[in-house]
Amino acid sequence: MSQAFDPRVGYDENGVMAPKAYDAILLASFGGPEGQDDVIPFLRNVTAGRGIPDERLEEVSHHYRKNGGVSPINAQNRALKAALEAELVARGIDLPVYWGNRNWAPYIPETVERMYAEGHRKVLMISTSAYSGYSSCRQYREDLGEALRDTGLEGKLEVDKVRQYFDTPAFVAPFMEGLADSLAEVRAQLAQAGNPDGEIKVVFVTHSIPTSDAEAAGPRDLVAKLDTDLYTAQHLAVADAILAGVPAAAGLEHTLVFQSRSGAPHIPWLEPDINDALEEYKEAGVAGVVVVPIGFVSDHMEVLWDLDTEAKDTCAELGLAFHRVPTPGTHAKFVSGMIDLVSERVAGADGNALKSGRDSVAALGPWFDVCRPNCCAKVMRDGTVKPTIAAVDSEVGVPSP
Numbered sequence: 001m002s003q004a005f006d007p008r009v010g011y012d013e014n015g016v017m018a019p020k021a022y023d024a025i026l027l028a029s030f031g032g033p034e035g036q037d038d039v040i041p042f043l044r045n046v047t048a049g050r051g052i053p054d055e056r057l058e059e060v061s062h063h064y065r066k067n068g069g070v071s072p073i074n075a076q077n078r079a080l081k082a083a084l085e086a087e088l089v090a091r092g093i094d095l096p097v098y099w100g101n102r103n104w105a106p107y108i109p110e111t112v113e114r115m116y117a118e119g120h121r122k123v124l125m126i127s128t129s130a131y132s133g134y135s136s137c138r139q140y141r142e143d144l145g146e147a148l149r150d151t152g153l154e155g156k157l158e159v160d161k162v163r164q165y166f167d168t169p170a171f172v173a174p175f176m177e178g179l180a181d182s183l184a185e186v187r188a189q190l191a192q193a194g195n196p197d198g199e200i201k202v203v204f205v206t207h208s209i210p211t212s213d214a215e216a217a218g219p220r221d222l223v224a225k226l227d228t229d230l231y232t233a234q235h236l237a238v239a240d241a242i243l244a245g246v247p248a249a250a251g252l253e254h255t256l257v258f259q260s261r262s263g264a265p266h267i268p269w270l271e272p273d274i275n276d277a278l279e280e281y282k283e284a285g286v287a288g289v290v291v292v293p294i295g296f297v298s299d300h301m302e303v304l305w306d307l308d309t310e311a312k313d314t315c316a317e318l319g320l321a322f323h324r325v326p327t328p329g330t331h332a333k334f335v336s337g338m339i340d341l342v343s344e345r346v347a348g349a350d351g352n353a354l355k356s357g358r359d360s361v362a363a364l365g366p367w368f369d370v371c372r373p374n375c376c377a378k379v380m381r382d383g384t385v386k387p388t389i390a391a392v393d394s395e396v397g398v399p400s401p
């Protein structure tokens with residue numbers, strides 16, 4: 001492919017951005033509470049601007065409350081940051097990693113201020129979210145856009161973002177290993193129960209989102225070619241890629257279901273919920289399930305509560321064997337692949353990217369670096385669309401990958 005970077009915008013006709021001399025990496029994540037006193041302030045941050053009363057927030061806080069008010073997400077991100085730093089050192093890439101969250105300390109605005117104060121001017125962001133969509137992609141870009149505006153750093157600190165990485169071997173490979181292990185585990189459980197040939201179903205699960213968000217995800221010309229919404233299509237592509245790498249799963253039935261629905265009951269979200277689906281599988285004669293949490297890069301509260309607690313309990317009640325595949329976390333292949341994404345973008349001494357090629361093992365990939373105007377946009381209550389990080393909403397249209 002010819003690398004014709006339009007000098008007006010700095011990216012080519014495929015939405016691939018020209019390599020740049022980035023001087024720091026920003027690991028951007030959701031953030032979570034670290035004690036009982038943090039829980040309500042954290043939930044106020046997540047639901048900011050929607051005026052949800054504290055009593056209602058208390059109702060959705062039970063999973064945090066039961067875990068001492070602590071979400072595992074911050075510890076996971078500290079570990080990921082350390083692993084990314086070690087991988088950079090091992091590859092001789094001299095870039096510091098900063099960490100900033102959307103909803104809890106260290107917050108993104110204070111992190112970008114610190115990066116600027118410490119002399120950084122060109123930042124490459126990795127978010128802990130692999131797919132396209134408002135919550136998983138655009139909201140990160142908006143929060144960076146607002147942070148730069150609010151700190152007065154707009155035009156002074158450049159922040160770009162690595163491409164969404166659902167399709168990469170980095171994201172998919174850890175799930176392949178986990179699926180093979182969990183299948184063996186469920187087989188052993190069934191053998192123990194005297195049902196060694198019982199039917200096993202592979203249950204891929206992701207975060208449900210409002211159907212309106214799912215329908216708004218991605219560029220219109222690409223979405224028009226799909227037979228589902230883009231969010232669902234990307235997850236189905238990941239499921240197929242994982243299955244293709246696990247011979248032991250050949251011939252097993254598989255499915256994509258959803259978890260962690262929230263919000264008002266009258267607003268439609270993607271379905272079926274995992275717990276409803278499990279009941280149906282039981283009725284259809286399934287003996288055990290392997291749950292593959294492809295919606296998350298690490299063990300968030302949603303994984304520990306909605307899957308390891310609720311879905312596991314549902315299986316116990318129904319008499320279904322259950323095992324949950326690990327999330328990528330700090331798996332060596334995941335960490336190394338995140339630095340591959342950085343290496344695709346960072347200019348070396350010769351001006352070329354440190355790594356050529358864009359690894360991709362799932363349909364719909366590789367994703368683009370630069371989003372089309374209003375990609376995954378959500379119109380706010382006041383009728384406006386929020387700003388996103390500089391140079392990311394393109395001025396000229398780029399075609400689908």
Ligand SMILES: CC1=C(CCC(=O)O)c2cc3nc(cc4[nH]c(cc5[nH]c(cc1n2)c(C)c5CCC(=O)O)c(CCC(=O)O)c4C)C(CCC(=O)O)=C3C
Nearest residue numbers: 030032046060071072073129135136207209262263300301
């Ligand atoms: C797609 C998606 C991801 C994956 C992409 C990504 O990783 O970014 C994600 C991640 C996460 N969501 C998280 C927590 C919450 N999400 C909420 C609410 C919502 N999520 C939504 C979607 C997603 N969410 C949506 C459409 C809503 C409702 C509207 C809204 O409120 O925007 C609420 C509000 C209370 C409630 O309604 O339950 C909470 C507390 C945590 C932290 C977990 C921890 O602490 O370990 C993480 C990683």
Ligand SMILES: [Fe+2]
Nearest residue numbers: 135207260302
């Ligand atoms: Fe969420």
